[in-house]
Amino acid sequence: MRFQAPRGTADVVPADSFKWQRIESVFREVVRLYGYYELRTPTFEDTELFTRTAGETSDIVTKQMYTFMDKGDRSITLKPEGTAPAMRALLEHNLCPTGAVARLSYVTPIFRYERPQKGRLREAHQVGFELVGSSSPLADAEVIEITMKFYQELGIAGTVAMINSLGRESCRQQFREAILTSTAAYLADQPLEFQEKVRKNPLRLLDSKDPSAQEAIKSVPPITNYLEGESRARFDKIQELLTDANVPYQLSPEVVRGLDYYTETVFEVQSTSLGAQSALCGGGRYDNLIAELGGPATPSVGVAMGIERAIIVMDDAGLWPNGNEPDVFVIQATDQAQTECQRLARNLRQSGLVTLFDIDSRSMKSQLRQADKSGAPIALILGEDELAKGTVQVKRLGSSEQFEIPISDVVAKVLELK
Numbered sequence: 001m002r003f004q005a006p007r008g009t010a011d012v013v014p015a016d017s018f019k020w021q022r023i024e025s026v027f028r029e030v031v032r033l034y035g036y037y038e039l040r041t042p043t044f045e046d047t048e049l050f051t052r053t054a055g056e057t058s059d060i061v062t063k064q065m066y067t068f069m070d071k072g073d074r075s076i077t078l079k080p081e082g083t084a085p086a087m088r089a090l091l092e093h094n095l096c097p098t099g100a101v102a103r104l105s106y107v108t109p110i111f112r113y114e115r116p117q118k119g120r121l122r123e124a125h126q127v128g129f130e131l132v133g134s135s136s137p138l139a140d141a142e143v144i145e146i147t148m149k150f151y152q153e154l155g156i157a158g159t160v161a162m163i164n165s166l167g168r169e170s171c172r173q174q175f176r177e178a179i180l181t182s183t184a185a186y187l188a189d190q191p192l193e194f195q196e197k198v199r200k201n202p203l204r205l206l207d208s209k210d211p212s213a214q215e216a217i218k219s220v221p222p223i224t225n226y227l228e229g230e231s232r233a234r235f236d237k238i239q240e241l242l243t244d245a246n247v248p249y250q251l252s253p254e255v256v257r258g259l260d261y262y263t264e265t266v267f268e269v270q271s272t273s274l275g276a277q278s279a280l281c282g283g284g285r286y287d288n289l290i291a292e293l294g295g296p297a298t299p300s301v302g303v304a305m306g307i308e309r310a311i312i313v314m315d316d317a318g319l320w321p322n323g324n325e326p327d328v329f330v331i332q333a334t335d336q337a338q339t340e341c342q343r344l345a346r347n348l349r350q351s352g353l354v355t356l357f358d359i360d361s362r363s364m365k366s367q368l369r370q371a372d373k374s375g376a377p378i379a380l381i382l383g384e385d386e387l388a389k390g391t392v393q394v395k396r397l398g399s400s401e402q403f404e405i406p407i408s409d410v411v412a413k414v415l416e417l418k
């Protein structure tokens with residue numbers, strides 16, 4: 001019997017792992033500049049952590065959670081997202097005492113029982129960060145700015161932050177009523193269960209992919225029409241700050257997000273390379289979440305970016321500078337040269353050069369073939385003649401150029417040519 005990775009999961013094979021490492025290291029470097037430090041939380045949590053925060057009407061809670069009873073009869077859920085666990089840990093370790101601000105980042109798998117397709121997995125991975133304890137619009141703008149900087153550093157061009165505001169509770173209440181009124185005729189024809197769900201949270205109708213729902217919501221006025229006083233001022237200020245920071249953004253009333261904990265600002269970045277799963281990332285403000293978890297009222301804002309989706313976009317645009325190619329391949333032309341070849345390889349590595357050789361000392365022809373296949377730009381050839389003279393043949397792979405230099409000059413030469 002041969003096994004395969006479970007549906008909706010994927011192995012990251014060595015030829016691709018450098019992409020993950022690059023995304024994670026660019027992420028860590030970008031957030032470090034703004035003072036975010038990593039928090040790691042467990043793979044599973046008490047189920048209630050998510051039902052309370054993601055919302056009882058969200059698809060994540062109603063359809064997608066990997067929930068099971070453990071042997072001690074506890075209801076456990078594999079984390080479907082990283083924000084609620086991060087806030088649970090923040091409270092547990094008092095990472096944000098009253099009046100303070102905490103900046104946290106994470107790299108995490110998430111588990112959602114979805115129908116797998118391009119860019120949509122059952123085990124997916126996110127990099128994310130949270131700015132906890134500030135209600136300033138500067139906090140919202142900082143999170144959006146960092147997100148855009150991350151994509152910029154990865155070389156993903158043309159991204160635009162799609163921003164919207166859900167306002168405070170009283171604005172959302174008016175908006176919810178407006179949704180129900182303007183889609184009443186459509187809703188009346190829907191199954192009772194669906195009507196019930198939409199009544200509980202009319203915003204859910206706005207993420208529906210169903211074409212008739214899409215048609216019905218065209219008559220819904222934009223939520224920003226309902227923004228009152230402070231919410232309007234905050235949203236205006238955020239736009240001003242983004243303009244000043246040269247962050248490309250567009251007002252996108254259709255962005256309402258699929259998790260229930262958002263208040264005020266929400267945003268996404270999309271890419272056309274992703275097809276139906278167009279969101280590269282999503283985030284926003286969640287001023288009530290910490291209080292829902294039993295903590296003090298703590299205004300917070302954050303975002304999570306899908307790693308697999310960033311890879312799809314970067315693959316499509318050919319944005320990987322280099323992969324696992326070695327810098328140099330050492331070829332042993334005769335058996336007597338083996339020890340010297342090993343010494344040479346050690347020296348090259350000492351200088352930070354990725355160095356390969358044929359561990360099975362096959363024929364010269366086979367070694368040359370392997371050197372070509374390895375993607376190294378340079379092969380170094382050492383045989384009896386070179387040993388006697390204290391030299392090395394430098395061969396530029398992919399061309400006929402070959403020349404001889406003293407072995408003592410080799411490291412400098414490879415560094416120059418690679």
Ligand code: HAM
Pocket residue numbers: 080081082083084112114119120121122123124125126128129130259279280281282283284285286301302303304305306307308309
């Ligand atoms: P989310 O929009 O559910 O938000 O997920 C954020 C990103 O994770 C998505 O835009 C997408 O790139 C990626 N993602 C989500 N589900 C999948 C999947 N099944 N397959 C592949 N990629 C996926 C959150 O998770 C919030 N916790 C974000 C946040 C942080 N809000 C505030 N702070």
